[in-house]
Amino acid sequence: MPAFELFQPQSVNDAVGVLNRHGADAWVMAGGMDTFDWLKDRIKKPKVIVDLGMINELRGIKDAGGGLEIGAMTTLTTIANDPLVKERFPLLAEAALIVASPQIRNQGTLGGNVSQDARCWYYRAGWPCYRAGGNICYADTPTAINREHAIFNADRCVAVNPSDTAPALIALDAQFVIKNGGSERVVGADEFFVGPGIDITRLTSLQPGDLLTAIRIPNTWAGKGHYFEKVRDRMVWDFALVNIAASMNVSGSTIGDARMVVNGVAATPYRLNAVEAFIKGKARDKATADQAAEMAVEGAVPLLHNAYKIPLMKALVKRAIRGDAEWTS
Amino acid sequence: MDLLTTARSPWGESIFTHISWSLFWASLVGGLLFLLAHGGYMLFSQHRKRPSEEVDRLERERGGLPAQITRHGFVARAFHWVMAVSMLTLLVTGFLPIVGIRFAWVEWHWMAGVLLTASILFHIVHATFFLDFWSIWVGPKDIPEFKAEMQREMGKEDAPGPRPGKYPLGNRLYHLAVVVAGLVVVATGIMMMWRVRTGLVERNPYIFADVTWGLTYVMHGLMGVGFVGLVIAHIYFALRPEKLWITKAMIFGTISRRNYLEYHDPDRWVADRKKDVA
Numbered sequence: 001m002p003a004f005e006l007f008q009p010q011s012v013n014d015a016v017g018v019l020n021r022h023g024a025d026a027w028v029m030a031g032g033m034d035t036f037d038w039l040k041d042r043i044k045k046p047k048v049i050v051d052l053g054m055i056n057e058l059r060g061i062k063d064a065g066g067g068l069e070i071g072a073m074t075t076l077t078t079i080a081n082d083p084l085v086k087e088r089f090p091l092l093a094e095a096a097l098i099v100a101s102p103q104i105r106n107q108g109t110l111g112g113n114v115s116q117d118a119r120c121w122y123y124r125a126g127w128p129c130y131r132a133g134g135n136i137c138y139a140d141t142p143t144a145i146n147r148e149h150a151i152f153n154a155d156r157c158v159a160v161n162p163s164d165t166a167p168a169l170i171a172l173d174a175q176f177v178i179k180n181g182g183s184e185r186v187v188g189a190d191e192f193f194v195g196p197g198i199d200i201t202r203l204t205s206l207q208p209g210d211l212l213t214a215i216r217i218p219n220t221w222a223g224k225g226h227y228f229e230k231v232r233d234r235m236v237w238d239f240a241l242v243n244i245a246a247s248m249n250v251s252g253s254t255i256g257d258a259r260m261v262v263n264g265v266a267a268t269p270y271r272l273n274a275v276e277a278f279i280k281g282k283a284r285d286k287a288t289a290d291q292a293a294e295m296a297v298e299g300a301v302p303l304l305h306n307a308y309k310i311p312l313m314k315a316l317v318k319r320a321i322r323g324d325a326e327w328t329s
Numbered sequence: 330m331d332l333l334t335t336a337r338s339p340w341g342e343s344i345f346t347h348i349s350w351s352l353f354w355a356s357l358v359g360g361l362l363f364l365l366a367h368g369g370y371m372l373f374s375q376h377r378k379r380p381s382e383e384v385d386r387l388e389r390e391r392g393g394l395p396a397q398i399t400r401h402g403f404v405a406r407a408f409h410w411v412m413a414v415s416m417l418t419l420l421v422t423g424f425l426p427i428v429g430i431r432f433a434w435v436e437w438h439w440m441a442g443v444l445l446t447a448s449i450l451f452h453i454v455h456a457t458f459f460l461d462f463w464s465i466w467v468g469p470k471d472i473p474e475f476k477a478e479m480q481r482e483m484g485k486e487d488a489p490g491p492r493p494g495k496y497p498l499g500n501r502l503y504h505l506a507v508v509v510a511g512l513v514v515v516a517t518g519i520m521m522m523w524r525v526r527t528g529l530v531e532r533n534p535y536i537f538a539d540v541t542w543g544l545t546y547v548m549h550g551l552m553g554v555g556f557v558g559l560v561i562a563h564i565y566f567a568l569r570p571e572k573l574w575i576t577k578a579m580i581f582g583t584i585s586r587r588n589y590l591e592y593h594d595p596d597r598w599v600a601d602r603k604k605d606v607a
Contacts, residue, residue: 128336134346135546136524136534138339143535155435156525197433301526 001036002045010054012179016211020181022048024208029053030073030112033104038117043126058111058213061085066219072111072212076165077102079110089217091226091245095168098230101237111212114166114176114192115204118159118267119239120149130157130200140303147305148241151297151313152266155197158303160264164230166193167245167261167269172221177214178206186216193268203267221247221259227320231312240264242312246320255279255288260320262296262313272296272317279321289318333547338539345543348550350427356554360561371569379492379591387590398589398600400495400578405460408452409579415445420560423553439527442518449515464494464598467501474498494597506559510552517549 004027009015019026027046029035030053038044052058058073061082068084079085080097099105099113118124118131120139128134139146140158149158170189178185187205194205206212230243242264249256258279260272275292282288293314300310319325336346379387388394401409418441422434456462477490478498496504524534524542537545567576578584589600 127339128344128346132336133334134336135542136539140532141534154526155433194431195433197435198431 001039002042004039004046005048006051007048008051008054010056012055012057012211012213015050015052015055016179016181016209018048018050019211020209022050026050026208028115028211030115031075031108033100033108033112034116037124041124041126043124052211064216066222068217070110070215070217072214073109074111076105076108076110076113079165080105088219088222089168089172089226091171091221091228091247092165092168092217094226094228095164095230095243095245098228099164104237110165110215113163114169114215115206115212116163118203119162120157120159121145123159130196131159133201142304144304146303147308148239148264149303149306150266151300151302151306151309152270153195153197153268154266154301155195155200157196157200157267159196159267161193161203161266161268162239163263163269164240164243167243167263168228169215169217170261170269170271171226171245171247171259172217173259175216175218176212177216179211179213180207180209184213189269190271195267221249224248225250225323227323229316229319229325231316242309242316244313244316244320248323250284250323253284255282255284255321260296260317262316265300265309265313274298275317284321284323286322289321292321293317335543340539342539344539345547347546348554352551353424353427353554353557356557357561360558363558363562364565367565371571384587384590387595388586391590391595394586394589394595394600396586397583398586399582400575400584401582403582404455406579406582408448408455411448412445412452415441415448416556416560419445420553420556424557435525439518439522439525442515442522443529445511446515446519449511461495465496465501465504467498467505471498471501491597492594493592494594497592503559503563506555510555510559513548514552514556517545517552520545521549 007015007018009018019028025047027035027044027049029049029051032051035049052073055073058071059078060071061074061079061084062069063084066088068088070079070085076096076099080093082093085096086093096105096110096113099108120129120131122138122144123129123131126132127138129136129138137157138144139149140154140156146158148160150160166189170193172189174189175186176189176192178187192205194202199205225246225248227246227248228244230240232238232240240263242262244260244262246258246260248258258276260275261269262272263269272292272295275296278295279288279292296317297310297313300313302310332349332352333345334347334349335343338344419438422438422441426432426434456465474491474493475498477488477492480488480490493500520537522530523532523536526532534542566572567579574584574588589595589598
């Protein structure tokens with residue numbers, strides 16, 4: 001690995017102090033699951049690494065008025081097994097449980113999972129693409145290998161957000177607590193993730209000096225209908241080709257308010273606003289699901305090798321609306 | 330500090346990728362410093378117009394001149410303002426993200442670029458066939474005017490030598506700079522349309538080699554930051570009190586007979602009431 005200066009602060013205040021001192025030269029490391037790939041491949045060469053592993057106040061799950069506040073350094077295994085999460089927000093527990101492998105979930109954190117970088121191999125191989133500060137997207141060319149890339153909202157770069165917990169958190173109206181210096185700001189999950197049109201070199205709104213400290217989930221969707229499904233090439237240790245997270249308020253067979261978010265199809269988790277509005281007040285049946293599925297993929301622009309994501313996404317939307325992972329017709 | 334950024338292509342070549350954005354700040358600060366320097370200079374400088382007795386004499390001699398003289402026809406004015414809107418849109422969309430105001434700028438940028446390109450093409454045709462094409466250009470023939478203007482700038486108001494025709498020398502030099510920067514930025518911008526999704530052309534980033542693309546981005550960036558300074562200077566001069574009559578002419582189309590005789594050589598710019606000569 002390239003040489004770097006290592007800081008292991010023991011408090012949030014110390015961490016934000018170090019981050020402010022070093023600005024863009026500093027790299028925040030949570031569980032290290034994304035970090036070490038970059039370092040060992042010598043693609044990213046930060047001068048300073050700030051390891052958050054010693055900060056106990058960033059760990060844990062607290063009750064917050066019927067909702068939850070989860071420390072950014074809480075491991076995915078802890079979240080998947082936590083009784084409060086499973087009781088109130090099984091959607092998040094399922095999403096955390098299906099990330100990568102057990103070993104990675106033991107080490108990987110919620111903050112790291114939502115902040116991880118794009119998996120596009122052109123980018124991760126160190127090619128000078130837009131996301132790396134260059135002026136081309138190698139994945140969006142007539143000869144590119146782009147089976148895993150975006151079908152929505154490609155703005156020069158066609159990389160996708162790879163997180164499993166991100167769509168779940170958006171479907172739960174989560175809020176992200178970010179500290180920078182002496183100030184703290186709270187941003188909605190919708191604002192936390194940014195597309196290439198806004199910032200082509202980042203997947204989140206985190207800027208140099210920022211530290212994601214916690215994620216708050218209000219009680220809005222506690223105990224409501226939840227659905228999460230992830231489709232991947234291998235059933236263990238793989239990123240989603242497409243995943244879907246949904247929260248629904250269902251009364252009898254009628255759908256009320258809903259949140260539906262798909263990931264793996266755009267640079268940000270892709271919220272299906274039109275579908276949410278369409279299904280409100282509709283019966284939870286095949287006809288609604290079929291129409292919603294068609295609506296969900298409107299505007300999709302497939303690349304050379306990823307048109308399969310359109311029928312895949314339609315199937316996931318249908319299943320989420322029916323609340324039945326076995327439902328195929 | 331590197332003025333241009335480079336990268337290693339997948340084939341191992343060292344290629345340019347962009348200009349350093351510090352050049353944007355350099356252009357911005359340069360434009361503002363020029364504004365301050367010129368503003369300070371103008372506090373002590375005389376305006377380069379004819380003495381009033383000479384203007385009175387010219388008015389008597391040229392009694393047939395109309396009270397209002399057409400400086401810019403409607404079509405020329407419409408072009409100017411369309412180009413101004415598109416240029417400001419291009420600068421705002423291109424550089425606000427650099428200063429930290431982030432938004433989805435690419436679509437606005439290329440659409441403004443298409444508008445600018447169309448307006449420039451129109452202007453070339455219009456100026457070539459319907460206006461006095463050579464009145465805006467500079468060349469060796471303007472050296473006597475340049476000498477005389479420099480002497481007048483230095484305070485020698487009665488310096489011999491020609492006065493400007495329709496366009497003052499500074500105006501013509503500015504136009505030349507805008508032509509060079511504008512054509513480069515438009516040509517490179519058109520090439521870059523193959524890099525983004527526009528629906529106008531089939532996207533293909535491989536139509537040029539990486540080296541060519543690098544130079545394209547660098548030239549586009551250099552001319553773009555150049556326009557920051559040029560536009561600052563242009564707006565500054567348009568708003569200077571002694572030049573407002575020129576600015577008003579770009580809105581209303583005409584100047585007064587008095588302004589015409591004060592600032593121009595009526596033999597080099599022959600005014601005609603019925604025909605817009607340039």
